[in-house]
Amino acid sequence: MREIALPDTQATTALGHALANVLRAGDCVLLEGDLGAGKTTLARALLRALCGDADMEVPSPSYTLVQVYDAPAAEVAHFDLWRLDGPEGVHELGWDDAREGIVLVEWPQRLGTLAPADALRITLAPDATGGRVARLEGWDTRLAQSAVFGTGDASWA
Numbered sequence: 240m241r242e243i244a245l246p247d248t249q250a251t252t253a254l255g256h257a258l259a260n261v262l263r264a265g266d267c268v269l270l271e272g273d274l275g276a277g278k279t280t281l282a283r284a285l286l287r288a289l290c291g292d293a294d295m296e297v298p299s300p301s302y303t304l305v306q307v308y309d310a311p312a313a314e315v316a317h318f319d320l321w322r323l324d325g326p327e328g329v330h331e332l333g334w335d336d337a338r339e340g341i342v343l344v345e346w347p348q349r350l351g352t353l354a355p356a357d358a359l360r361i362t363l364a365p366d367a368t369g370g371r372v373a374r375l376e377g378w379d380t381r382l383a384q385s386a387v388f389g390t391g392d393a394s395w396a
Contacts, residue, residue, distance in 0.1 A: 241382065245363075246370035251277050254373060255284025257387040258359075261378075262289065262341050264313035267355045269347035272363035277371050278345045281363065282317055285343060289315055305332045314340035320349035329353055 245251045258268070268285070270278040283297040289310040298306060299319060308315045316337035323329065329350060338355075347354050360376040375382065382388035 241375040241379075241388070243373045243375065244366065244370065245277070245373055246368065248277075248280060251280050251371065251373075252284040255281050256288040257385075259285050259288035260387065261381060261385050262312065264340055265338070267338070267342040267344065267358040269350075269354060269358045269360045270343060270345045270363070271347060271360065276363040276365070278363060279319075281361070281373075282343050282345065286310075286315060286317060289341065305337070307333075307337070310341070312341070316340060316342050318342065318344045320344065320346040323349045325349060326351040326353045 243254060245254060262268070262285075270282060272278050279299050286297050286308055287293050287295050289312060290308055291311065297317075304319060304322065306317045308317070314337075316333065318329075318332065318334075318337075320329070323346075326349065334353065344350065344354075347358075347360070357377070359378045362374040362376070363371050364374070366372045
């Protein structure tokens with residue numbers, strides 16, 4: 240597990256940009272954390288970087304449950320499963336087709352057994368300094384091979 244200090248929104252955005260550089264079709268990123276933990280902020284930064292548009296409008300999919308974006312590397316589906324009770328409705332949202340591209344999931348615990356075992360799990364939580372900490376689980380080898388993640392930096396300030 241990697242732990243990364245995110246002292247401010249800019250650091251969260253930098254993490255999103257760094258993650259965008261390692262994502263490819265078939266990848267799934269599970270974003271966990273309480274309300275206000277920074278999941279949507281991280282997802283927005285990731286999506287803007289993947290699509291190559293820093294000013295792109297990225298609405299939260301809280302009400303639509305899923306937003307799909309055309310990125311150069313692959314189609315990206317951003318799911319927010321907060322309003323689902325369980326995995327039953329996920330297939331109706333296009334889950335199976337979305338898995339061919341890149342998938343970002345907020346509130347992944349609603350996926351139940353549908354959560355891919357090979358996903359990158361990112362848990363965001365507040366830290367003692369008023370910032371946040373991101374805990375990344377999975378993709379150890381892949382992240383270590385990345386120029387950014389392979390440095391072992393603990394902060395993205």
